[in-house]
Amino acid sequence: MEEFRRVLVSCGQGRRIERVHVADPGVLRGVTVRRLRQALEGQRLSAPKRHGKWLIAGTDDGPALLLHFGMTGQLLCASREDPHHQHDRVVLTVGGGPDNGEPRELRYRDQRKLQGFWLADTGADVDRILGDQGPDALSVDRARLAEMLAGRRRRVKAVLIDQSVLAGLGNLLGDEILWRARIDPARQASDLTADEQRRLHTTMRQVLRDSVRVGHVPTRRSWLTGRRDDPEPSCPRCSGPLRRDKVAGRSTTWCPNCQSR
DNA sequence: TCGCTTGTTGATGG
């Protein structure tokens, strides 16, 4: 999501929204096409914020646009000549920025439409729509993470990807972090030793930093994420077979050899 | 046709 925030900064920040085109109203949540257009057209985009998986695109004098990308959403910057994609659900034409450059298009592309666009008039609206969110994963220090794990009988993976505890980690990142920290995803969160908590925090920061730098969760072969879709995946570290289980209701790939109980 | 999937929410039951 951090990548999409950067797209919004480079493509839209400081520019005026000239036109809102909704190709598929199926991604609008609690807002009509008419209201979205009335609220946003003519507004200038201010500095966007991100919290966990949410992107908050504020405007100078109007409401904020809230975006969630679900499993398959993307935000792209395109020129008006670039051909549209079948799954471009909403297109914001922006122009008239400080440099008076060519107008361009911010395109919300999403195959599955699991999430979408919300509109928030006030800060209270933003809070209501985002719901119960923990601190952003990138902002959490070691002590804070230890607090989150303490006293929780849930499995450590369930805690990590629970947005109300820690905002920003999804299923893939959760597996990647636990694999690199050598912690079994099914361990009880409160059972982690001080050393394991430390490893979890260090690897969380590393994995997030690398993912933000690349713009998505890397699919390098040296990462678990680069192996999980193999027919018979093997561990990049010990070459042993990886296992696939359900943990916390989500498909979970892990190495029984490296991630001991 | 069925099972599966980078996410979230709400119902249900232990």
Add this chain to the structure above:
DNA sequence: GCCATCAACAAGCG
């Protein structure tokens, strides 16, 4: 209250 599981949302793939 806590926690796990399941279904639903939706679209595409094998």
